[in-house]
Amino acid sequence: MSEVLNVQDLTIAFGSNAPAVQGVSFTVHAGETVALVGESGSGKSVTALSSVKLLPESANVSGSVTYRGTEMINADQTTLRRVRGNDISFIFQEPMTSLNPLHTIEKQLSESLALHQGLTGKAAQERILDLLNKVGIRNPETRLNDYPHTLSGGQRQRVMIAMALANGPDLLIADEPTTALDVTIQAQILDLLADVQKAEGMGMLFITHDLTIVRKIADTVCVMQHGKIVESGPTAEIFDNPQHDYTKTLLAAEPTGTPDPVPEDAPEILSTEHFRVWFPVKRGLMRRVVDHVKAVNDASFSIRAGETLGVVGESGSGKTTLALGVMRLISSEGPVVFLGRDVQGLKNKALQPIRRDMQMVFQDPYGSLSPRMTVEQIVAEGLGVHGSTRGMDTRQMVKDIMVEVGLDPATIDRYPHEFSGGQRQRIAIARAMILKPRLVVLDEPTSALDMTVQVQIVNLLRDLQQKYKLAFLFISHDLKVVRALSHKVLVMRQGDIVESGTGDQIFDAPKTDYAKALIAAAFNAESLNTPVE
Incomplete structure (x- = not known):
C-alpha cells in the first residue's frame, strides 16, 4: 500500500x-x-x-x-x-457549526466543485444529486434548496460527508x-x-x-x-x-449496572395521557392550515419519585419535542399532571412557582451555558428568579452544590470556556439541582462526552436520584447509558410510541422490529439485526 x-x-x-x-x-x-x-x-x-x-x-x-x-x-x-x-478532506464533529446557515445545501456543495473541478450549472447539479444519493439522502432533488436548520442531525452529517467526498479525496x-x-x-x-x-x-x-x-x-x-x-x-x-x-x-x-429499585409506595410526580404536539403547516396567501406535522402523537406515561423513564428513538422521532411539551415550553394538547395538578392550561405567571420543581439539563454544555457569566452566576441564576435567596449565602450554596456534582468550588469565578465538556455538563446539572427539583428532564446529557466522563455522569445522576428521590425523564440515543439509568423505557418513532416497558423487557426481549434494530445497532447484537425501513 x-x-x-x-x-x-x-x-x-x-x-x-x-x-x-x-x-x-x-x-x-x-x-x-x-x-x-x-x-x-x-x-x-x-x-x-x-x-x-x-x-x-x-x-x-x-x-x-x-x-x-x-x-x-x-x-x-x-x-x-x-x-x-x-x-485531503475533513468531516467535522458538529455539522451545524461547519455548514453555513445562510446558504442552501446545493450552494454549499457547489462551491467546492467549482473551486477544484470547475463544475458549474447543470453538470454541478448532477454531481451534487449523485453525491447526496450516495450518502443516503432520500429524494435529494427536493432537498437542494433546503437550509441546514431544516435537516436532522443525521442528514446534516450526511451532507458534510457529501462535501468531503465531492472531489474524490486521497485522504x-x-x-x-x-x-x-x-x-x-x-x-x-x-x-x-x-x-x-x-x-x-x-x-x-x-x-x-x-x-x-x-x-x-x-x-x-x-x-x-x-x-x-x-x-x-x-x-x-x-x-x-x-x-x-x-x-x-x-x-x-462503559456504563454498567442498573438503577436502584423504586419503592412501591413512591408518589407519582408526572403523568400524561393521549398527549400530543402537532405543528400546523400553513400555505397560501391567507396562511391557512392545510396539514400538521405530528411531532408527538398520542403519548401516555407516568414517572414516580426516584424513577427514570428513558426515551429512545432516532433523530426526528419526537423525543425532545415530547420533553419540551411536558415542560410547557411549547404548545401541546393533553393533560400534564405534575405533583397532582394539571398544569396544561396554566399561564406563565401561574407556572413560574411550579418551574422550580421541574428543571432541564440540555444536550450541549457548550451552547446551554452563557459564555459571559461565571459559574457562580450561572448556577445561582435560578435562585434569583425564584426568589430563593432571602437571608441566604448564595455563594456558599453554589459552592455546596459544586462539591455535590464533583466540581472544585475554587473554580466558582471561572467562565465556561475554562472547563472541559464533562465539567461544563456538571455545571449544567448543578444549575438544575440547586433548586432541589422533583423532576429533571435530561436531554442527551452524555452524548458529547468521553466514555470515561460518561461513566462519571451516569454515576453522579444515580447518586443524586437516590439521595433526593428525583424523577428523571432521560432522553438519549446511547442505549447503553439508557439501560444503566432507566427503570422504564419508551421507544419512539416518527412521533409515535411504538413500544414501552421496563428496561429489562425492552432490552432483553424487544417486540417490534424497530426496537430490535436500535438495540442491535447499539450492542452489535447480530441476532437482533432487523433493518429499519
Whole structure:
C-alpha cells in the first residue's frame, strides 16, 4: 500500500503552555483506516488539523507532516489551496457549526466543485444529486434548496460527508463524525464511509473517543493521552491485549449496572395521557392550515419519585419535542399532571412557582451555558428568579452544590470556556439541582462526552436520584447509558410510541422490529439485526 500521510515527531505548543501534542508519529496508507483515540484534550484534533496547516498562527509546530511526500508544515498557500478539500478532506464533529446557515445545501456543495473541478450549472447539479444519493439522502432533488436548520442531525452529517467526498479525496479525516448521531444512523454512516473507502481506495484518519466504533472500522489504533501516543498497533491486538494502563481504562469505561429499585409506595410526580404536539403547516396567501406535522402523537406515561423513564428513538422521532411539551415550553394538547395538578392550561405567571420543581439539563454544555457569566452566576441564576435567596449565602450554596456534582468550588469565578465538556455538563446539572427539583428532564446529557466522563455522569445522576428521590425523564440515543439509568423505557418513532416497558423487557426481549434494530445497532447484537425501513 502506498503511503498517503506520514507524521513524524510532531510537536505542537501554544504560547508558553505545555505542548498540546508531543513527539507524535504515525502513518496512513491508501485504503487503510487509522484511528486516533483518547479523551478530550488529548491532542487528537490538533494533530489532524496540522495535516493541512489549519492551526492558528499562535501554534508553534515542529517535526514533519507529509502528504504524498510533500511537507505540509511549511507549505505555501498555493499548495494548501490545492490540497485542502481536494486531496485531503475533513468531516467535522458538529455539522451545524461547519455548514453555513445562510446558504442552501446545493450552494454549499457547489462551491467546492467549482473551486477544484470547475463544475458549474447543470453538470454541478448532477454531481451534487449523485453525491447526496450516495450518502443516503432520500429524494435529494427536493432537498437542494433546503437550509441546514431544516435537516436532522443525521442528514446534516450526511451532507458534510457529501462535501468531503465531492472531489474524490486521497485522504479523509473524520473528526468525531458520529458522536451526536443515533445508533442506527451511526451504523449507517460507518457503513457508508467503509463502502466509499473500499470503492475509492482512500486512506482515512478517524478521530473518536468511542472505542466501539474503532473496533468496527479501524485497521490501526493510536491511543493518545496528554498529547502523546501511549500505545499503537493493529486494532485486534490493542483490544485483545492492551499494554498501557490508560488503554485498559478506556476499554473498561462503559456504563454498567442498573438503577436502584423504586419503592412501591413512591408518589407519582408526572403523568400524561393521549398527549400530543402537532405543528400546523400553513400555505397560501391567507396562511391557512392545510396539514400538521405530528411531532408527538398520542403519548401516555407516568414517572414516580426516584424513577427514570428513558426515551429512545432516532433523530426526528419526537423525543425532545415530547420533553419540551411536558415542560410547557411549547404548545401541546393533553393533560400534564405534575405533583397532582394539571398544569396544561396554566399561564406563565401561574407556572413560574411550579418551574422550580421541574428543571432541564440540555444536550450541549457548550451552547446551554452563557459564555459571559461565571459559574457562580450561572448556577445561582435560578435562585434569583425564584426568589430563593432571602437571608441566604448564595455563594456558599453554589459552592455546596459544586462539591455535590464533583466540581472544585475554587473554580466558582471561572467562565465556561475554562472547563472541559464533562465539567461544563456538571455545571449544567448543578444549575438544575440547586433548586432541589422533583423532576429533571435530561436531554442527551452524555452524548458529547468521553466514555470515561460518561461513566462519571451516569454515576453522579444515580447518586443524586437516590439521595433526593428525583424523577428523571432521560432522553438519549446511547442505549447503553439508557439501560444503566432507566427503570422504564419508551421507544419512539416518527412521533409515535411504538413500544414501552421496563428496561429489562425492552432490552432483553424487544417486540417490534424497530426496537430490535436500535438495540442491535447499539450492542452489535447480530441476532437482533432487523433493518429499519
